[in-house]
Amino acid sequence: MLRRIERLLLDLAAAAIVALGLLITVSVVLRITVNSGIPDTVVMVAELMVAAILLPLAATVAARANIVVEVLSQHFPMRVQDLLVILGGIIGLLALIPLIWAGWKEAVTAIESGSFFFGQLNLPKWPGRVLFLIGVVLCWVRLAVQVVEDIRTVSSGAHIETENQAMEEV
Secondary structure, three states: OHHHHHHHHHHHHHHHHHHHHHHHHHHHHHHHHHOOOOOOHHHHHHHHHHHHHHOOHHHHHHOOOOOOOOOOHHHOOHHHHHHHHHHHHHHHHHHHHHHHHHHHHHHHHHHHHOOEOOOOOOOEOHHHHHHHHHHHHHHHHHHHHHHHHHHHHHHOOOOOOOHHHHHHHO
């Protein structure tokens, strides 16, 4: 189930990137040709960027494609490396909690107040706030599942397979 949700969010992020490209292209062409543009383009671009960046976070965590620093850790024994992976996951979970709290507060405030961006279209603020919250919450859920799986793997005496190690074996 989680993989399907991650795939959906990844597809939505891809659609947001395509929409960003089209929106910017059409806006530039309109400015060049008829000296006019799409109203509130800057607001729409900002909101689409939220979707493009945050929605694929859970899929990134699931693929273990997040940024890692192995300058020192690659020289440690595999058991220590596994423990560092688990520690990093736990720190990530703790680091996301304030973002989830702030995202929740922002989303609820935007929905309850009915706030909007000042511009020609008076676009509502809540969609971007809700997308932010969805992206960060699902990233946290995926990371929590991964930390539990990693703890089980290490407890059973096996080694955590990371993306970089899988690529080295190929």
